[in-house]
Amino acid sequence: MIESVTAQEMQRFSHYTTDEIGVHPLVLMERAAISVMEVLGAGTFDLTNVLVIAGLGNNGGDGIAVTRMLAQKGVNVDLLLLGDEHRATPNTAKQLDIARKYGITPHNRVRDFRHYTVIVDALFGAGLSKPVPVKLGEIIKRVNAANIPVVSIDIPSGLNATSGAILGSAIRASATVTFAYPKKGLLQNEGLKRAGNIYVKDIGVYSPEELSNFKKESSNQ
Numbered sequence: 001m002i003e004s005v006t007a008q009e010m011q012r013f014s015h016y017t018t019d020e021i022g023v024h025p026l027v028l029m030e031r032a033a034i035s036v037m038e039v040l041g042a043g044t045f046d047l048t049n050v051l052v053i054a055g056l057g058n059n060g061g062d063g064i065a066v067t068r069m070l071a072q073k074g075v076n077v078d079l080l081l082l083g084d085e086h087r088a089t090p091n092t093a094k095q096l097d098i099a100r101k102y103g104i105t106p107h108n109r110v111r112d113f114r115h116y117t118v119i120v121d122a123l124f125g126a127g128l129s130k131p132v133p134v135k136l137g138e139i140i141k142r143v144n145a146a147n148i149p150v151v152s153i154d155i156p157s158g159l160n161a162t163s164g165a166i167l168g169s170a171i172r173a174s175a176t177v178t179f180a181y182p183k184k185g186l187l188q189n190e191g192l193k194r195a196g197n198i199y200v201k202d203i204g205v206y207s208p209e210e211l212s213n214f215k216k217e218s219s220n221q
């Protein structure tokens, strides 16, 4: 059984699932969002007034899908989209298009984070490999200073998913919902201090070892 994975290993498993097996990336994104909804809805968090902070990468796409799912449950939720949406990844752009069709309008700034009851951090995930841009680093610092419970999607934004090192500044999360396997960066260095409670959720992405076990088991039946 895999204990934890690097960002590169996760990307390899994910690409195998989408490119070789043929699961559409949006299916994985929806399963990721549903798993975040499970954690948000488990009773630990006050969903009276939710803010989702989304970046332009696929981590942001997960967050936009969560925004839509919350809105469809009648939750009071705002979406803060950071960056020029024309530079978003295709799947994140698609999620934004879908959210808009459900009547969700993204904000590009938030005056005061303190009137939210929980913040969903979908700014950066396992794809972050360079220091966060200064302006986004300032927002991360303001979020941390607001002392509002933060649920990070996959990785607290600003952390290197493999080393757990801070890339400029990083979110301090109450909980992190990570996909498939724990990322090594959550279990060491600053990741250990900033991840909060870690929830590992199955979204249908597996290591080759697990995949070969499925095939063995099914051929034994």
Ligand SMILES: NC(=O)C1=CN([C@@H]2O[C@H](COP(=O)(O)OP(=O)(O)OC[C@H]3O[C@@H](n4cnc5c(N)ncnc54)[C@H](O)[C@@H]3O)[C@@H](O)[C@H]2O)[C@H](O)CC1
Pocket: 010, 011, 014, 028, 029, 032, 055, 056, 057, 058, 059, 060, 061, 062, 082, 083, 084, 089, 123, 124, 125, 126, 127, 128, 129, 133, 136, 153, 154, 155, 179, 203, 205
């Ligand atoms: N692995 C899986 O099976 C799945 C992963 N999902 C989610 O995808 C992210 C990884 O997404 P990726 O596009 O590789 O990168 P990040 O979202 O981590 O973004 C970091 C990347 O994007 C640039 N960026 C983002 N926002 C901005 C911005 N506002 N300004 C400038 N640059 C920005 C940043 O520089 C980096 O290059 C993974 O963590 C999961 O959450 C799938 O959705 C589900 C399956």
Ligand SMILES: [K+]
Pocket: 059, 121, 122, 123, 124, 125, 152, 153, 154, 155, 156, 157
């Ligand atoms: K994140």
